[in-house]
Amino acid sequence: MFDILFKHLQKKVELTARDREHIPAFFEPKKIRRRQFLLNEGDYCRKLNFVSKGIIKSYALDEKGQEHISLLAWEGWWASDFSSFICEEKAKLSIEAIEDSELLLISKINYEKLLIEVPIMERYFRILYQNSLVTKDRRLLSSNAYNAEEKYIEFIEMYPSIAQRVPQTLIASYLGLTPETISRIKKNINRED
Amino acid sequence: MFDILFKHLQKKVELTARDREHIPAFFEPKKIRRRQFLLNEGDYCRKLNFVSKGIIKSYALDEKGQEHISLLAWEGWWASDFSSFICEEKAKLSIEAIEDSELLLISKINYEKLLIEVPIMERYFRILYQNSLVTKDRRLLSSNAYNAEEKYIEFIEMYPSIAQRVPQTLIASYLGLTPETISRIKKNINRED
DNA sequence: CGTCTCGTTGAGAGTTTTCAATGTAAGTGG
DNA sequence: CCACTTACATTGAAAACTCTCAACGAGACG
Numbered sequence: 001m002f003d004i005l006f007k008h009l010q011k012k013v014e015l016t017a018r019d020r021e022h023i024p025a026f027f028e029p030k031k032i033r034r035r036q037f038l039l040n041e042g043d044y045c046r047k048l049n050f051v052s053k054g055i056i057k058s059y060a061l062d063e064k065g066q067e068h069i070s071l072l073a074w075e076g077w078w079a080s081d082f083s084s085f086i087c088e089e090k091a092k093l094s095i096e097a098i099e100d101s102e103l104l105l106i107s108k109i110n111y112e113k114l115l116i117e118v119p120i121m122e123r124y125f126r127i128l129y130q131n132s133l134v135t136k137d138r139r140l141l142s143s144n145a146y147n148a149e150e151k152y153i154e155f156i157e158m159y160p161s162i163a164q165r166v167p168q169t170l171i172a173s174y175l176g177l178t179p180e181t182i183s184r185i186k187k188n189i190n191r192e193d
Numbered sequence: 194m195f196d197i198l199f200k201h202l203q204k205k206v207e208l209t210a211r212d213r214e215h216i217p218a219f220f221e222p223k224k225i226r227r228r229q230f231l232l233n234e235g236d237y238c239r240k241l242n243f244v245s246k247g248i249i250k251s252y253a254l255d256e257k258g259q260e261h262i263s264l265l266a267w268e269g270w271w272a273s274d275f276s277s278f279i280c281e282e283k284a285k286l287s288i289e290a291i292e293d294s295e296l297l298l299i300s301k302i303n304y305e306k307l308l309i310e311v312p313i314m315e316r317y318f319r320i321l322y323q324n325s326l327v328t329k330d331r332r333l334l335s336s337n338a339y340n341a342e343e344k345y346i347e348f349i350e351m352y353p354s355i356a357q358r359v360p361q362t363l364i365a366s367y368l369g370l371t372p373e374t375i376s377r378i379k380k381n382i383n384r385e386d
Numbered sequence: 387c388g389t390c391t392c393g394t395t396g397a398g399a400g401t402t403t404t405c406a407a408t409g410t411a412a413g414t415g416g
Numbered sequence: 417c418c419a420c421t422t423a424c425a426t427t428g429a430a431a432a433c434t435c436t437c438a439a440c441g442a443g444a445c446g
Binding site (some may be wrong): 050060062066068070082083086087115122123125126129130131132133136137138139140141143144145175176182 | 253255259261274275279280308312315316318319322323324325326327329330331332333334335336338368369384
């Protein structure tokens with residue numbers, strides 16, 4: 001279970017054998033099944049969740065009860081309500097498993113402790129956040145500048161494997177579109193080939 | 194000039210007198226005038242830019258030549274093409290001063306050096322990025338879930354002072370709307386009062 | 387077999403954009 | 417100081433895009 005985590009960490013920083021010994025103690029493994037919740041809107045998000053297996057979605061509901069996906073996370077990704085975790089406010093997001101999944105959770109206390117006791121992790125998270133910012137910027141640009149078809153194509157090209165693993169309703173929600181629109185776009189694209 | 198920087202740093206971390214002595218040497222002050230460019234699309238973004246005075250916009254152009262603002266940065270904010278800076282790719286963004294501005298620039302080499310020689314800065318940037326992620330998440334949600342009026346109102350409430358400092362064309366571009374739409378929304382809002 | 391989830395399709399409605407015209411304030415050079 | 421240009425905001429009408437609502441079909445699962 002920690003293999004995936006170490007593999008992921010080592011893409012960004014170098015871990016010593018000592019680091020690898022220390023790190024696991026800070027985490028708590030957890031398995032959840034499809035449709036189970038990791039976080040409910042209104043609760044406090046007290047853990048950072050690393051996905052070692054499966055897929056997770058985190059989303060907000062609007063006043064019409066519509067779901068807006070803020071993040072799809074699979075093997076090697078983190079999924080949390082960051083805003084709630086950091087600012088210690090009630091979560092505006094819910095987090096739910098799309099497939100049966102395996103996770104490694106770290107509490108806020110352990111997170112802070114980890115950053116101090118294993119300093120390379122401070123660097124790891126700085127780099128992780130740095131990269132996430134780049135990704136989010138790209139997503140924001142495409143959200144503001146692209147039309148539905150362009151958004152869809154960008155998504156498919158960026159995450160081809162995910163596009164096959166999750167129902168298109170979720171992709172629609174991720175892109176801020178309706179499933180019907182996605183369906184029509186696909187028809188369009190096929191006709192053009 | 195470093196006062197603003199220190200003030201900003203100290204919102205997130207505690208600096209020792211030694212830190213304050215060391216930090217300035219890593220930065221290069223720069224003044225630019227309204228409409229001058231800090232970065233041109235296609236160049237490499239080799240510096241992180243801290244705004245100590247003025248306002249800066251960073252934006253991408255689409256194939257129709259339309260401007261899409263990815264960031265408005267004023268006193269206490271950083272403005273760069275992060276993707277270019279981190280990944281050492283050609284910049285997709287241009288960065289331009291909206292008002293005469295004063296900046297503190299740090300090169301990539303100095304950035305890396307600063308993170309190692311003044312370890313508290315590693316923590317500072319981790320926290321900075323962490324907070325930026327929260328902001329971007331919120332912006333992404335509103336971009337995907339809100340209609341034009343809701344986006345505009347959220348912006349005005351979030352950045353009331355900026356809304357007065359920059360022309361509404363820029364706000365429109367920031368929100369992924371047209372200036373005409375903003376104009377009509379304002380009319381609507383006034384009528385409703 | 388019945389139920390549930392997911393995808394497709396059509397028609398009409400709603401929102402936002404586009405294009406074009408006009409007004410206004412500010413900035414510049416003679 | 418005035419004339420001229422430029423930047424910005426407003427308004428209208430038509431077009432484009434995406435959503436909503438409703439119906440139907442296909443596949444998975446118990």
